[in-house]
Amino acid sequence: MSKGRAEAAAGAPGILLRYLQEQNRPYSAQDVFGNLQREHGLGKAAVVKALEQLAQQGKIKEKTYGKQKIYFADQDQFDMVSDADLQGLDAKIVALTANVQSLQQSCRHMEAELKELTSALTTPEMQKEIQELKKECAGYTERLKNINAATNHVTPEEKEQVYRERQRYCKEWRKRKRMATELSDAILEGYPKSKKQFFVSGALPSLLPWGLHPGRSHLLVSLPHRRKLG
Numbered sequence: 001m002s003k004g005r006a007e008a009a010a011g012a013p014g015i016l017l018r019y020l021q022e023q024n025r026p027y028s029a030q031d032v033f034g035n036l037q038r039e040h041g042l043g044k045a046a047v048v049k050a051l052e053q054l055a056q057q058g059k060i061k062e063k064t065y066g067k068q069k070i071y072f073a074d075q076d077q078f079d080m081v082s083d084a085d086l087q088g089l090d091a092k093i094v095a096l097t098a099n100v101q102s103l104q105q106s107c108r109h110m111e112a113e114l115k116e117l118t119s120a121l122t123t124p125e126m127q128k129e130i131q132e133l134k135k136e137c138a139g140y141t142e143r144l145k146n147i148n149a150a151t152n153h154v155t156p157e158e159k160e161q162v163y164r165e166r167q168r169y170c171k172e173w174r175k176r177k178r179m180a181t182e183l184s185d186a187i188l189e190g191y192p193k194s195k196k197q198f199f200v201s202g203a204l205p206s207l208l209p210w211g212l213h214p215g216r217s218h219l220l221v222s223l224p225h226r227r228k229l230g
Helices: 003-010 012-023 029-040 044-056 083-119 123-149 156-188 195-200 205-210 219-225
Strands: 060-065 068-073
Touching: 012 029, 012 044, 012 060, 012 068, 029 044, 029 068, 044 060, 044 068, 156 195
Parallel strands: none
Antiparallel strands: 060 068
């Protein structure tokens, strides 16, 4: 045993007696060891030995529950507490509990406020953001000015006419696509090669002028320039 550990073991009875009297609640040897080991450097064997020594001297009380022993301060050394004193202590506990809850709520409010302030932009960041927004607004203002100054505006009637034509072209495109699909499916029933090879080979060249070649996404663009089928 080291010199420091030996000195701690020698003073263990006094340390444990004072601890049990201050806490005034039952503890096992393991509990006492866990609570005081870091602060006083006491070993578990020294704690067990000191507790047994104090119990034999009558300075503390010992109770056995199964295989475990519980140690606590001798209650005869404490003054009797009247009912009025107990009520006063209960009232004090209630007041302290309410104070703790109030402080905890205040802490939560301050934490929320701190989080909000931390996530907010700083003054330099806000100034930079304002300058960027002003620059963006200036660009939109100039763009709007150019639009208003233009002479080739599309009238509502012209816009409506474009929409109607688009609907007509889409309808015609779906019609032609269905016709081409039915025709190609009929041919493919007796075609010896794959569908891809069928279109690549140009076996159906008459469909190409109508913008119906597979894989092309610009069919609607070419439709206005095509003559109608049938």
